[in-house]
Amino acid sequence: MLRNILFIAKKDFVYSLKEKTLLIWLFVMPIVFFGFIGSTTSGFSGNSTQKTNIAVWEAFPGQTEESPIAKQIVYRLQQENLNTIVFNEKNDAEERKYHFENYTRKLWFPKNLQIDFDSGKQIQIQYKSTASGLTQDRDSFFIEKAVYQTIGDFLVFKKLNADAEQTNFDEVNNLPKNLELQVSSAGEKLDIPSGFNQAVPGILVMFIMMIALSSGAQSLFLERQSGVLKRMAASPLTRKEIIMGKWLGKWFITLLQMIYGMLIGWLIFKIYWGNHIVSIILILLLWAAFNSALAVLLGSFAKSEGQVSAIATIFSLLMAALGGCWWPIEITPEWMQSLASVLPTGWVMDSMHELMYFGGQITEIMPQILALAVLSVIAFFSAVKRFRFF
Template sequence: MMKALHIAIKDLRIRIRDRNTLVLMLLLPIGLTAIIGFAFGGDSGISSIGVALVGPEDGDLLTNAAAGLLSQVELFDAEVTTEDEAREAVASGRKSAAIVLPEGLIDAVLEGAPAEIAVLQDPASGIKARIVETMVERFATSASAGGIVGRAIFDAVEAERPITEAERWQLTGWMFQWMYETWSEPAIAIEEAEAETRDVDVHSYFAPSFAVLFLLFTMLASAKTIHEERESGTYGRLMASPVGRSTFIAGKLMGSYALAAVQVLLLIVLGSLLFGIDWGSHPVAVIVMALVTAAGAASLAIVIASVARTARQTDNVGTAFILMMSLLGGSMWPIEQAPASFQNVARFTFNYWAHSGFKKLVFYDAGLAGISQEILIILAMSIVFFGASVLLLSRRQVLT
């Protein structure tokens, strides 16, 4: 046991003294979390959306009203222009979209005649152009609904007794005011209650994701040393001493696990200090989750090294496997946005469960009971990986 512990401590010392390991362990996950925070967090948010507005000929009143409406949306940077200029600006990407108001838009609203608002979209803009389209669609729906309600009111009142011209004017004036007031307080309202999850930001989402991703890379580099020691001859020298193969494997596993635990715990502390991540009010649950995740990552990396025959193969196969699993498991992007079938596949990855556990701690302040499923699944994975690696290392005679 003491010999295995010596091997583990020696490995841990070597890894921690290696600046390149520190880059992989800490600098990359923290750096990428900071970049994501820069891209999506903070107060600056999405940059403004350039919108060109084209009004109908002789429709200055309508155009000015539409420009006024657009200027009230803080996100939009609207500019009134001609259709040709708008097309050129949108096609070249200088504007994300252009709104072209048709002739007879007011008649369409008042009398129900058809009118079509064109939204020209920058072909390279997948998101901003879509935001403009959605806003215009909402406006069109409201305008159509307002128009039909007005006509329904006239129809019902007129059905009881014909309306004189003077009454028509009186009713029209009243209705504009009434509709304006009523539309802001609709007959069926929706009260939106944001569920009381905790106040979290983009760092809180991605810091655990990147921690899991780079934990796997660190573990792979650590597991690779099994082959490196054999290739450099240090394993042979070790075997000449009174150290058995099982002691060597145990030492390697312990060293990897200790390094993994140090990395996860350090990333948790640095996440709090650098990004203000609140890991919840259950420190014991956080520590247990960290230690279980470390066990899962360490055993997974060892099993990869056991399958490979050389250090280089471990690097290549392992990196490919880790990247693919991280992509499928949601360590590189928010998997909640993927189709359900994709998410079902994700459940077969270590990353999914590790990320799910940390997310429950950060977003929902879960305790040990709340993350029990994740802990059990990762522990089960660890046992399977560990068993497989011991079996492979001894049977396949990787260490000969």
């Protein structure tokens, strides 16, 4: 029995490698995707030293220079590593690459900011942002901090210059710091992966699924349409041997994709797979087994090549995006993190991040491994039940 299964798997594997399109997707496209996605997501972790831009709208030209309060708020924003770009009706109408509305973060100063402040009236400063998740929380914190610091600066100025008629924060800004806060990590700093550290494992997970569902399912569908499976059913081979052989053949293809992707990640993109590489390989083997079973299942019930291609592409891309293959799931909104926690792609990516970047141990990802193993078994038996020879 085992000999027949291996014979079918070997033939299926070798036959698949004769397809030029498959070879391109196996060996060329991963490098392209690793490079493109890795270079475009290098700043997603939030650890970049590059300043964040914030557009500040003056109610009238020169407000941030003439109004001490507005000027001090801008100063405090700059101290929080924010790059302030000041706009007003005059300069925003000029020909320039970016206008006020083009910015992700926008802050509006009211017209009577200084007058209302001096008279003790309540002031409303408007802020809008299209950022989300941790980035939005961080930006809001910096802006609130800048406003409260400005109020504190004003109180210090009044204490030093009780009789002053004009507010000038220069003296306050140049005061020596009597209190210095030293901050250090209580343990090892865990940085959210970005760039190639995120892209290579994530895209590899996506490609294992995509290769299995597209090439694997389509080859099985074509064999069913051309009568190859029907002739195999008439041979001395048992139904179980044929199904397991086909599944194993698809698994060999995904195994080749896994080995190649990990080697390319290490040699070209300098990915360190961590001290738990054996555990990572185990996770990817289970992931490959699950998708190989899905390929057999899809190839059995599909009614056309177009249906196979559409389902494989849409399902793979959707699962990759929602599971954290394209970007670190840790930077996304809570609802998306919750969704990823119930998706197979989310289990794989969470396990790999934990082992590669967050110092986790194999015991910490056992729930994900068990869930993936159970799902693989369910997918396999579903494929066996739905398998069709014609």
